[in-house]
Amino acid sequence: MKILEDRIRRDGVVKAGNVLKVDSFLNHQMDVELFNEMGREFKRLFADRPISKILTIEASGIGIACIVAQHFHVPVVFAKKTQSINIDGEVYSTKIESFTHKRVYDVIVSKKYIAPGDHILIIDDFLANGCAVQGLIQMIHDAGATVEGVGIAIEKGQQAGGSTLRSQGIRVESLAIIDSMDDVTGEIVFRQQ
């Protein structure tokens, strides 16, 4: 998606350790007009899928997921990273290792909000090693619901998350895929899609 790639080139900052900082528009400060364009594109890409719900994970997936959901006219559910006293009853749970935070989270979704008849689109800001998405898929399968696809803003193509998901038969649409980036020159090479 050209406007996202252009924005990453303009405002993204490449750091050592394969880190791309896009916190000026994607995951700390959020450009909701850009999210709206991303929502329009995800709707175009997944137009043939009977999506009944969007699932994401806190925190940085939530804003994108909510704006995207307006294009599908479906509710959003976000997986929570810690057990809250406000979530009672039974939950689906999984463990997710965060690339960014270098730790393992317990992640939960109330069983009330994923039903066997649901057709779910997973939305997240980044796809790197794919741990978060794999955890969400596991919870969807535990619920007996259907994974219709995965919509990602920025996929790090050098890491295995995307290729592993695609080899599992999961439809993954990433609006920008980074094939390489250089923290010395700041150069970012996007995959032709």
Next chain:
Amino acid sequence: MKILEDRIRRDGVVKAGNVLKVDSFLNHQMDVELFNEMGREFKRLFADRPISKILTIEASGIGIACIVAQHFHVPVVFAKKTQSINIDGEVYSTKIESFTHKRVYDVIVSKKYIAPGDHILIIDDFLANGCAVQGLIQMIHDAGATVEGVGIAIEKGQQAGGSTLRSQGIRVESLAIIDSMDDVTGEIVFRQQ
């Protein structure tokens, strides 16, 4: 706001310990069409204010803030609950005690995303003791920016957060204010606004 009060009556669940569960539409599963109506109402209420940015706090404020921001055509910044390795440089920080989670969080906002010229609308899902909002206000003041107001989905009127903020001269607009609720009968009494 009648449609929010009606929704709380229909789908909210009153629990012992002054807990109102609205996780079917507000803060776990999210009804973005409802959020859109809330955004329209916040825009009407704060139409006279020169708002340049919306500030919220992860996680459950983010979805509402993003949908609301579409009505103001401004970016959203969300305060983060833990130090991330992806936030470098200097940050504004505060400590916030969560009523829901019974713990104290360190909360940060990158100094890049609140500037002295900003006119900020704070958006959050709940207002109870007001700790989260007071922490956000402190960071806005630390930045030399202006607090234009606070927009809340559900205020618990029995707790002091709202009245304290109003006595400080802060404009607080809550779309539903609960004056009392009964976990035995499930009855919820809203304040007339």
